[in-house]
Amino acid sequence: xxxxxxxxxxxxxxxxxxxxxxxxxxxxxxxxxxxxxxxxxxxxxxxxxxxxxxxxxxxxxxxxxxxxxxxxxxxxxxxxxxxxxxxxxxxxxxxxxxxxxxxxxxxxxxxxxxxxxxxxxxxxxxxxxxxxxxxxxxxxxxxxxxxxxxxxxxxxxxxxxxxxxxxxxxxxxxxxxxxxxxxxxxxxxxxxxxxxxxxxxxxxxxxxxxxxxxxxxxxxxxxxxxxxxxxxxxxxxxxxxxxxxxxxxxxxxxxxxxxxxxxxxxxxxxxxxxxxxxxxxxxxxxxxxxxxxxxxxxxxxxxxxxxxxxxxxxxxxxxxxxxxxxxxxxxxxxxxxx
Ligand code: AHM
Ligand code: MG
Numbered sequence: 001x002x003x004x005x006x007x008x009x010x011x012x013x014x015x016x017x018x019x020x021x022x023x024x025x026x027x028x029x030x031x032x033x034x035x036x037x038x039x040x041x042x043x044x045x046x047x048x049x050x051x052x053x054x055x056x057x058x059x060x061x062x063x064x065x066x067x068x069x070x071x072x073x074x075x076x077x078x079x080x081x082x083x084x085x086x087x088x089x090x091x092x093x094x095x096x097x098x099x100x101x102x103x104x105x106x107x108x109x110x111x112x113x114x115x116x117x118x119x120x121x122x123x124x125x126x127x128x129x130x131x132x133x134x135x136x137x138x139x140x141x142x143x144x145x146x147x148x149x150x151x152x153x154x155x156x157x158x159x160x161x162x163x164x165x166x167x168x169x170x171x172x173x174x175x176x177x178x179x180x181x182x183x184x185x186x187x188x189x190x191x192x193x194x195x196x197x198x199x200x201x202x203x204x205x206x207x208x209x210x211x212x213x214x215x216x217x218x219x220x221x222x223x224x225x226x227x228x229x230x231x232x233x234x235x236x237x238x239x240x241x242x243x244x245x246x247x248x249x250x251x252x253x254x255x256x257x258x259x260x261x262x263x264x265x266x267x268x269x270x271x272x273x274x275x276x277x278x279x280x281x282x283x284x285x286x287x288x289x290x291x292x293x294x295x296x297x298x299x300x301x302x303x304x305x306x307x308x309x310x311x312x313x314x315x316x317x318x319x320x321x322x323x324x325x326x327x328x329x330x331x332x333x334x335x336x337x338x
Contacts, residue, residue, distance in 0.1 A: 006194075007194040009192035020178065029087045030085070036075050041077055048127065075096065087109040088102050090113075090119070090146045092115075108146075111137070112137040112150060114137070116283050119249055120250060128247075131249075131250025133286050134279065135158055135289070137158060137159065138159050155281075161174070161285070163172035163254075163287070171183065173257065177293065179199070179294075182197075189272050201260055204326070205256075207244060207259075208226065208263075208326070209261060209263040211265070212264070214268050219268070222266045226264075232274075256296070257290070267301070284317045296322050298322075
């Protein structure tokens with residue numbers, strides 16, 4: 001739906017709270033604070049070479065990946081913005097080894113926030129779309145203090161999830177568990193304007209997204225699924241497929257929410273002991289929640305991503321998500337495999 005009356009993010013959240021009783025005030029504050037932080041990250045991203053924010057930070061994160069300056073800046077922006085409001089107990093991030101508990105000088109709330117502060121790091125310096133991904137959990141139980149254990153909940157318990165794409169437009173996409181809404185940043189007024197509601201992913205598609213350069217390392221069900229797409233009209237699918245791979249999950253998922261498609265980052269033989277490249281808690285879970293809320297599906301090839309109970313904060317997971325009929329087919333090939 002495109003709106004003729006301009007509805008701001010604040011108005012949308014107030015109405016969700018008033019009309020549907022859907023969000024407690026602390027969750028509303030949390031979303032607004034995250035959205036404000038994304039605005040600050042968007043400004044930093046936009047400065048590029050003029051802001052001395054490109055290039056490497058000279059450090060590695062817990063996954064052993066080199067951190068870019070913007071990874072570190074975005075992480076700091078999200079931490080600083082969120083720690084004083086009283087809505088959070090703790091935060092976790094792709095860029096931090098362990099959880100960040102809200103300091104004692106601030107009140108502690110009941111929510112837990114997880115994020116990938118700047119997803120698609122390899123695209124930062126080359127001016128291709130990147131983004132922030134976030135997931136919100138509620139701390140269960142009334143025990144004092146907070147630990148990593150409190151975060152290890154299956155994705156189906158998320159209270160909210162979202163991402164912001166820093167692309168030609170800056171777009172915030174969010175779910176509170178009742179569909180998906182999109183907001184576009186109006187740079188002249190500095191406000192988030194509601195630009196789509198009731199986002200739906202078509203069940204069928206002719207577009208797939210996968211890093212084809214890993215083909216020789218794939219497992220048989222992935223080789224079969226992509227092989228059949230590549231055979232086009234002449235093959236068992238009877239239609240031609242197109243391929244897109246931005247290498248920023250936010251941008252690839254955003255395309256799928258906009259016009260359909262299927263995204264795969266499967267397990268492969270390069271790192272046989274790890275289930276995949278992407279991280280469950282702050283990449284796959286929030287994206288799976290959004291995709292399901294838009295009528296799509298998300299699995300690890302065998303089971304629903306949102307049903308997986310995490311055992312570690314930074315655990316990885318294979319991902320197949322997007323248009324329902326394609327995800328069913330690719331998952332079926334995995335389930336049938338010997
Ligand atoms: P990052 O969090 O370090 O940026 O890595 C995640 C990104 C995803 O956005 C994207 O889907 C994938 O890595 C791209 O991987 P590849 O480099 O294999 O194309
Ligand atoms: Mg990432």
